[in-house]
Amino acid sequence: MGVKVRQKGIVLVTVLLMSILIAMFIGAAILIGPRTLGLAGSQDGALTGSAAAESGMQYAIMRVRENPDWRGDGGGLVINTADFKVVEDSGYVWGHMKAPDGSASMFRIRFNFENGNDNGDSLNDSTGPRIPIDFVSINNLSNSSEKVVPRASNGTVADPSVGEYYVPAHALCIIVEGLTGPGVREFDPGNPNPNGLTHGKVLEGIFIASNLDDLATDAVAMSNSDLVAVLGDKKLFTVEAKGGGVPKVRSRGGVKVSEEDGDSGTYDSKGTVYTKDATLDAEYDPGKVGVEQEKADDPFYELTWDDLKTADPDGNKVAAGTYVWWDDGTLHYYDMDYASFSSHIRGNPTDAGEVVFSGGTWTGGPSGMTLPPSLKVETKKMTITGDLYVKPTVAGTADFTVIPREGAPEEPPDPSAAQATAAGPALAQYLAGNPVARTAFFAGRLGDGSGPTGNEGWNSAPESGSAADIWWTSAGVVSFDDANDYSSLQAALEDAFDDGFVTPGELTSTAATHGLLGAEGDLNLGTGDTTTAEDLEINFEPPDGESATLSSDGNIRIGAKLKGEGASITSQGSLSVVGAGADLSATANAEEGVNMYAKGDITLSTLKDKGNDQYEFKDIKLKGLVYTWGDFDAKMGNDDPSVKRGKFSLEGTLVAYGGDPANGKPANTNKGLVNIDAEEVKLKFDPAYLLSVMKTLPDNVQFKRTAWTAYR
Amino acid sequence: MIRSRRRVGGFNLMELMFSLTLIAIASLTLVALSFTAIASREKAEAITDAMLVAEEQLSLAVHTIETIPEASHDAFWDASLAAPFSEGTIRIGDTDYNFQVLANDVPTGTLPPNRLRKLDIIVWWWSEKPGETRVGGGQLTYSASRLVREIKNDPI
Numbered sequence: 001m002g003v004k005v006r007q008k009g010i011v012l013v014t015v016l017l018m019s020i021l022i023a024m025f026i027g028a029a030i031l032i033g034p035r036t037l038g039l040a041g042s043q044d045g046a047l048t049g050s051a052a053a054e055s056g057m058q059y060a061i062m063r064v065r066e067n068p069d070w071r072g073d074g075g076g077l078v079i080n081t082a083d084f085k086v087v088e089d090s091g092y093v094w095g096h097m098k099a100p101d102g103s104a105s106m107f108r109i110r111f112n113f114e115n116g117n118d119n120g121d122s123l124n125d126s127t128g129p130r131i132p133i134d135f136v137s138i139n140n141l142s143n144s145s146e147k148v149v150p151r152a153s154n155g156t157v158a159d160p161s162v163g164e165y166y167v168p169a170h171a172l173c174i175i176v177e178g179l180t181g182p183g184v185r186e187f188d189p190g191n192p193n194p195n196g197l198t199h200g201k202v203l204e205g206i207f208i209a210s211n212l213d214d215l216a217t218d219a220v221a222m223s224n225s226d227l228v229a230v231l232g233d234k235k236l237f238t239v240e241a242k243g244g245g246v247p248k249v250r251s252r253g254g255v256k257v258s259e260e261d262g263d264s265g266t267y268d269s270k271g272t273v274y275t276k277d278a279t280l281d282a283e284y285d286p287g288k289v290g291v292e293q294e295k296a297d298d299p300f301y302e303l304t305w306d307d308l309k310t311a312d313p314d315g316n317k318v319a320a321g322t323y324v325w326w327d328d329g330t331l332h333y334y335d336m337d338y339a340s341f342s343s344h345i346r347g348n349p350t351d352a353g354e355v356v357f358s359g360g361t362w363t364g365g366p367s368g369m370t371l372p373p374s375l376k377v378e379t380k381k382m383t384i385t386g387d388l389y390v391k392p393t394v395a396g397t398a399d400f401t402v403i404p405r406e407g408a409p410e411e412p413p414d415p416s417a418a419q420a421t422a423a424g425p426a427l428a429q430y431l432a433g434n435p436v437a438r439t440a441f442f443a444g445r446l447g448d449g450s451g452p453t454g455n456e457g458w459n460s461a462p463e464s465g466s467a468a469d470i471w472w473t474s475a476g477v478v479s480f481d482d483a484n485d486y487s488s489l490q491a492a493l494e495d496a497f498d499d500g501f502v503t504p505g506e507l508t509s510t511a512a513t514h515g516l517l518g519a520e521g522d523l524n525l526g527t528g529d530t531t532t533a534e535d536l537e538i539n540f541e542p543p544d545g546e547s548a549t550l551s552s553d554g555n556i557r558i559g560a561k562l563k564g565e566g567a568s569i570t571s572q573g574s575l576s577v578v579g580a581g582a583d584l585s586a587t588a589n590a591e592e593g594v595n596m597y598a599k600g601d602i603t604l605s606t607l608k609d610k611g612n613d614q615y616e617f618k619d620i621k622l623k624g625l626v627y628t629w630g631d632f633d634a635k636m637g638n639d640d641p642s643v644k645r646g647k648f649s650l651e652g653t654l655v656a657y658g659g660d661p662a663n664g665k666p667a668n669t670n671k672g673l674v675n676i677d678a679e680e681v682k683l684k685f686d687p688a689y690l691l692s693v694m695k696t697l698p699d700n701v702q703f704k705r706t707a708w709t710a711y712r
Numbered sequence: 713m714i715r716s717r718r719r720v721g722g723f724n725l726m727e728l729m730f731s732l733t734l735i736a737i738a739s740l741t742l743v744a745l746s747f748t749a750i751a752s753r754e755k756a757e758a759i760t761d762a763m764l765v766a767e768e769q770l771s772l773a774v775h776t777i778e779t780i781p782e783a784s785h786d787a788f789w790d791a792s793l794a795a796p797f798s799e800g801t802i803r804i805g806d807t808d809y810n811f812q813v814l815a816n817d818v819p820t821g822t823l824p825p826n827r828l829r830k831l832d833i834i835v836w837w838w839s840e841k842p843g844e845t846r847v848g849g850g851q852l853t854y855s856a857s858r859l860v861r862e863i864k865n866d867p868i
Contacts, residue, residue, distance in 0.1 A: 012727060012731075014731075015727075015730075015731040015734060015735070018735060018738075019734060019735075019738060022735075022738035022739070022741075022742055023738070025742050025745075026738075026741055026742055026745055044759070044763055044854075047763050047766075047767050047856070048856055051767075051770065051856055051857065051858045054858060054859075055857070055858050055859035058828065058859040058860060058861045059828065059859055061861060062820060062822060062826055062827075062828050062861050063820075065822075065826045065863065066820075066821075066822050066826060079818060079819060079820065081816075081818070081819065083816075083830070083832075083857070084818055084830055097830065097857045097859075098857070099832055099833075099855040099856050099857045100814070100832050100834050100842075100855045100857075101834070101842075101843075101851070101853050101854070101855040103855060103856075105856075105857065696826070699825055699826075699863065702863075
C-alpha cells in the first residue's frame with residue numbers, strides 16, 4: 001500500500017518538473033529575443049554615432065576652410081533644412097541629422113573653455129546652452145607655436161596651460177561627440193542638447209595645414225622691381241627660413257646690397273637669390289648663396305584684395321579724417337584727407353578743428369562723433385580691440401591719419417644747404433615713376449650735344465656703361481633705353497642731374513613744386529608743440545588668438561608708436577607708419593605682430609625725434625605679412641652718419657607685387673620696388689602669417705591628419 | 713482492495729489528463745515563442761547585415777568622392793542630385809539587401825571647392841521597395857546619413 005501511494009505521486013512530481021523546465025524555456029525565449037534586437041540596436045548606436053562624429057569633423061573643417069579663425073561662433077541656427085540643422089553659439093556646435101527613415105543622430109563640438117572671457121579660447125563665456133563634455137577643441141591654425149589641449153572639469157577649463165598633449169602650430173584639434181538614440185529624436189534649436197537616452201562615440205582628429213610653403217612660393221621677399229638694401233658699415237643682410245628650409249629672395253629686377261659709405265654690402269646667408277639677370281650686386285659666398293635667373297613666368301604670391309580679410313563696413317566704424325594730438329592731450333579732428341589737411345593747416349596753423357577728446361574723456365565734439373566698441377581712446381593713446389572700418393565721410397574724406405600737431409616726419413629734416421643735393425635723387429625717383437610728369441619735365445629741353453651727330457645723347461649710362469640710357473634726338477624729344485626699367489631710369493636721371501643737366505636752383509624749385517623737398521610727413525607749423533610720434537601710441541589688443549583689422553578705403557598714415565599682436569592694417573591707398581619699433585638692445589623681445597596690406601606704397605619709418613634737432617632710427621622686429629601693390633620703403637637710416645641707424649627684422653613674408661595681383665604678373669617693373677635703409681636686415685620666411693590675413697583658406701592648403709582617436 | 717484500486721486508477725487518469733493539458737499548453741507556448749525568438753534573431757541578423765551594408769556603401773561613397781580618382785570626385789560634385797549616387801543589391805546568406813545612396817546639398821553658403829553634401833543611404837530587404845513592413849517582422853528598412861566635403865585629397 002505504502003509503496004503504491006508513493007508511485008501515484010511521481011506523476012505529479014514529473015509534471016511539475018516538466019512545467020518548471022518549460023517555464024524556463026519560455027523565460028529564456030522571452031529574455032533572448034529582445035536582447036538579440038538590443039544587440040543590433042547597440043551596434044547601430046556605434047555605427048550611427050561614429051558616422052555622426054565623422055560628419056561633425058567634416059563640418060568643422062569645412063567651416064575652418066571658410067574662415068580660418070572659426071571656433072563655432074556662427075551665432076545661432078546657421079543651417080536649417082528639414083533633415084539637417086546646425087546651431088553654432090559662443091563656441092559650441094550642435095548638428096542634428098535625420099536619415100530617410102526618420103532616425104536621428106547628432107554631433108556636438110565644444111571650443112569654449114568657460115573660464116572667463118578670452119582666457120585661452122578666444123571666446124567669451126557662453127550665456128546660452130552649453131555642451132556638458134570635457135573634451136574641448138582647439139583652432140591653432142593661425143598660431144606659430146604649439147598649444148596645450150586641455151580638458152574641462154566640472155564644465156570649465158581651470159588652467160588652459162595644463163593638458164596631456166599639444167596641438168602643433170598651424171593645426172587643428174577637433175573633438176566631436178556623435179550621438180544617437182531616443183534622446184536625439186527631436187531637436188530644439190533653442191535647447192539643442194539631447195533629451196533622453198543616448199549612446200555614441202567621441203572622435204578626435206589633429207590636422208596640420210600643409211603646403212603653406214607653396215602658398216607663398218617659398219620666398220621671404222618678392223619684388224617686382226629692384227630690391228635695394230643699404231646697411232651700416234660691415235653689417236649684414238641675412239635671410240633664413242623657419243623650419244630650416246632653403247630661404248629665397250626673388251626679384252624681377254636686381255638685388256643690391258650696399259653699405260652707407262657706398263661700399264658693397266654683404267649678403268650672408270645660405271639660400272638662393274633670383275634676379276632678372278642672375279646677378280647679385282653684393283658681397284657673398286658663392287658656396288653658400290646660389291644666384292639664379294628669375295623666370296619670367298614664375299608667379300609671385302598673389303593675394304588679391306577680395307581674398308583679404310578686411311574690417312566689415314557694417315561693423316565697428318570710425319570716421320575717416322585726420323586726427324591730431326596736441327601737447328595738452330586734446331585730440332582734434334579734421335574732416336580732410338592728409339594731403340588736404342597738410343595744405344590747409346600750413347595756411348591755418350592755429351585751426352583747432354573739432355575737439356573730440358579733452359580732459360582725458362572722449363567728447364565727440366560738436367558733431368557728436370561716437371566711439372565704436374572696438375576703439376578705446378585715452379590721452380595720446382588709441383587701443384583697437386577688434387575690427388575697425390574707416391568710414392568715408394559725406395565730404396568725401398577717405399584717409400585715416402593720426403599724427404602729432406607738428407607732423408610725423410619720416411626722415412630727419414634736410415638742412416637747407418643740402419636741399420639741392422637732395423633734390424636730384426628725389427626728383428629722379430619721382431620722374432622715373434611718373435611718365436606724365438617726366439614727359440612734361442623734359443619738354444623743350446636739350447641734351448648736352450655729347451652724343452653722335454643727330455643724337456644729342458646725354459652720356460648717362462650708369463647701368464650699362466656703354467649705351468646711353470637717356471638721349472635726346474632733337475629739342476624736346478627725349479628717349480629712354482628702357483622706360484620701364486625703373487631703377488636704371490632713376491639712376492640715369494640722377495646721373496644727368498649730377499652732370500648739370502639743370503641748374504641746382506632749377507632742380508630744387510622743380511622738386512619743391514612736386515612736394516619732394518623736406519621730410520615727408522613733417523608739417524613744421526611752428527606752433528611750439530613738442531609732441532612727437534614717439535609720444536603717441538596706437539595699440540592693437542584683440543582677444544587672445546583673434547585678430548583686429550583696421551581697414552580704410554583711402555590712405556592710412558599713422559604717426560605714432562604702433563604696437564600689437566594679431567593686428568592687420570589694410571588700405572586701399574598707401575600706408576605709412578612713422579614711429580613704429582623700439583630699441584631692441586633695451587627690449588630684445590619687443591615684436592610687432594602686424595600685417596600690412598596696401599594697394600599703394602607702404603612706407604615704414606622708425607624715426608625718433610630726441611629733441612633739440614637730434615634724431616635716431618629705432619629698431620623694428622616685425623612678425624607678419626607685408627604686402628604692397630606698389631613699393632615698400634623701410635626708412636631706418638639715412639645719409640647722415642650722425643643719425644643712428646635702426647635694425648630691420650621681418651619674420652613672415654614681404655611682397656612688393658608691383659600691381660594688382662588679380663591681374664597676374666605686372667606688365668613692367670615700374671612698381672614693386674623694395675628699398676630698405678637700415679643698420680642691418682634680417683628676413684625670416686614664415687608663410688603661416690598669411691593665414692591670419694586671408695578671408696578663406698586657399699584651396700592648395702591641405703590638412704594632413706596626424707592623429708585619430710576614438711574615446712568610446 | 714478492488715475499490716481501493718479503482719480510486720487510485722481514476723485519480724491517475726485525471727492526473728494524466730490534467731498533466732497532458734498542461735504540457736500541451738506549455739509546449740504550444742514554447743513553440744510559439746520559439747518562432748518569435750527565431751524571427752527576432754533573424755530580424756536582428758538582418759538589421760546587423762543591413763548596417764554593415766550601409767556602413768560599407770557609405771564609406772565607399774565617401775572614399776570615392778573625397779579621394780581618388782579625380783574623375784569620380786569631379787563627377788560627384790558636378791552631377792545633378794536627382795539621380796542616386798549609387799544603388800545595387802548585395803546578397804548576404806539567403807537575403808538580398810537592396811541599397812540606394814542619395815546626395816543632397818547642404819546650404820552652407822560656401823563656394824566650390826568647399827561645399828558640403830549629405831549622403832543618405834537606405835537599405836531594404838524582404839521587400840520590393842523601401843518602407844514596406846512584414847507581418848511579425850515590422851519595418852524592413854535601415855537608413856543612415858553622413859556628411860561629405862568637397863575638397864580633394866584632404867580626407868579626415
